[in-house]
Amino acid sequence: MTLRLGLLGAARITPAAVIYAADAVPEVSVTAVAARDIARAAVFAQEHAIPAVSESYGELLARDDVDAVYIALPASHHLVWAEAALASGKAVLCEKPLSGNALALRSLLQKDHGPVLMEAMHYVYHPLWARVEEILRAGTLGTLMEIAMHFSVPHIPPGDIRRSFHTAGGALLDLGIYGVHMFRRLLGDPLTVASAEAAGVEEGVDERFRGVLTHAAYPGLTATVTASMSPKEPLAAWLSLSGSEGSLRVQNPVAPQLGHELTLTSKGGELRESVDPTPSYCYQLQAFADAVLRGKGPATDGADALATAVVLDALYKKAGLPPRPALER
Ligand SMILES: NC(=O)c1ccc[n+]([C@@H]2O[C@H](COP(=O)([O-])OP(=O)(O)OC[C@H]3O[C@@H](n4cnc5c(N)ncnc54)[C@H](OP(=O)(O)O)[C@@H]3O)[C@@H](O)[C@H]2O)c1
Structure with missing residues (x-):
């Protein structure tokens, strides 16, 4: 079975973190990309031989040829799109940090979010x-x-x-x-x-x-x-x-x-x-495939990301700075 991955954002990190890594993980195939600017998404798709381009992040989440998404956006935008993807039934591999702060992430985790949610803390998998x-x-x-x-x-x-x-x-x-x-x-x-x-x-x-x-x-x-x-x-x-x-x-x-x-x-x-x-991203992508295709819970799941976010918020507070923002839906 192939895990069909869509990309939210045509980010700089995406080729290394996912596209080249997918060469080492044959059961993952990158099938679509969406960016804020469709022309940029089209160029990115052509450069990386991605078959489909969506007009918006939301449109990508509605695609039938996408089982899971990789989110590489500003940290403030991660959680809102992770939540939207999960609500569309897509598994999520989200760049670190999964949320700008702990509060917003805690409220997502209080519900059963359904599909796999994994924070891309790649080093752990190496x-x-x-x-x-x-x-x-x-x-x-x-x-x-x-x-x-x-x-x-x-x-x-x-x-x-x-x-x-x-x-x-x-x-x-x-x-x-x-x-x-x-x-x-x-x-x-x-x-x-x-x-x-x-x-x-x-x-x-x-x-x-x-x-x-x-x-x-x-x-x-x-x-x-x-x-x-x-x-x-x-x-x-x-x-x-x-x-x-x-x-x-x-x-x-x-x-x-x-x-x-x-x-x-x-x-x-x-x-x-x-x-x-071997790049840590290859091990990370394999772990994500194992989680989605074989039900092997990832080490860096939502609860793990929340525990990290709690410490980060506390560090910012102690230094006299506010927690970072997380956009809401
Ligand atoms: N795992 C790792 O080793 C690693 C390494 C580097 C970065 N990262 C993480 O990956 C994420 C992306 O990093 P990056 O360096 O690849 O970022 P980037 O290319 O500068 O930006 C990523 C995407 O965010 C969107 N974006 C940029 N500026 C925005 C703005 N002002 N408002 C709303 N959206 C904006 C764009 O999406 P569109 O393409 O849709 O326009 C862009 O493609 C970050 O969270 C970072 O922490 C991880």
């Missing part, structure tokens, strides 16, 4: 992440004392959706979300905000963010997330875990296909390894 969790579970690091995740992307120009409050911009929501999600995966819920600072704030949008989280089950442990879209900071993504018996540093846990390395330092010495250069 074997590199499985290896991180395996090392932690093995106890090689001893008692965990400190975790940190950093993600900085310098080439985000003025006018980008990430730089406007209206489109739910901000370094924490766009980049820091990975650190918060990783901490939740590693420690479990609930995380508590100890401190948070936003810097380079313009019209409510944080260019840089630093948040420190704690967890009652890990006394003394701090989990620090730093995120930046400042043009002055180099492109970097790393995760580090320090424990009483050893440490682990993961270079590039978010895009392992661009090169990554795990460095495990313990009593046994230093071990460096890399896992698999």
Whole structure:
């Protein structure tokens, strides 16, 4: 059986996240695209050999040749279109964050939303992440004392959706979300905000963010997330875990296909390894197909996205900034 996927938005991320990934997942076929401007959608369809173009997002949701949609829009627009897609009986793979804030997402999840709803937290589905969790579970690091995740992307120009409050911009929501999600995966819920600072704030949008989280089950442990879209900071993504018996540093846990390395330092010495250069998006798309076609609930479902959103909202609040917007239907 083929999963026929429609695209809401002709976004920059879509070729990597879905179109090329579908080459590795033969049971997924991209059948239609809709963009705000139909001419742009038509060009996108031609470039990527997508058979059909719809005049609007709403028209795409009514198509019979679409079973599921991939949503890659501004973060403020994700939830409203996810909700509309689910109401049309389409399964949803939605870019992160699934919602600009927790409140709006909570109200969707209070109802039975029907088809599969999955947040595109692609890194989780890559074997590199499985290896991180395996090392932690093995106890090689001893008692965990400190975790940190950093993600900085310098080439985000003025006018980008990430730089406007209206489109739910901000370094924490766009980049820091990975650190918060990783901490939740590693420690479990609930995380508590100890401190948070936003810097380079313009019209409510944080260019840089630093948040420190704690967890009652890990006394003394701090989990620090730093995120930046400042043009002055180099492109970097790393995760580090320090424990009483050893440490682990993961270079590039978010895009392992661009090169990554795990460095495990313990009593046994230093071990460096890399896992698999396959893009995380291929594993993510397979997980989505498994969820829709085989009923295998995704790890990054609506409830998981809500738990992340709760922490992100709390971090913004502690830093003196409002939660990001989520459009309503
Ligand atoms: N998973 C990952 O690795 C990854 C990487 C990058 C981005 N993302 C996520 O993917 C999403 C899209 O990111 P992107 O960089 O691909 O974005 P983008 O290309 O700048 O924008 C995505 C789409 O949003 C619509 N849009 C743009 N500006 C808008 C505005 N002012 N108001 C309403 N709609 C607007 C457009 O839809 P139309 O085509 O219909 O005009 C555009 O194609 C974001 O949520 C981001 O967090 C994920």
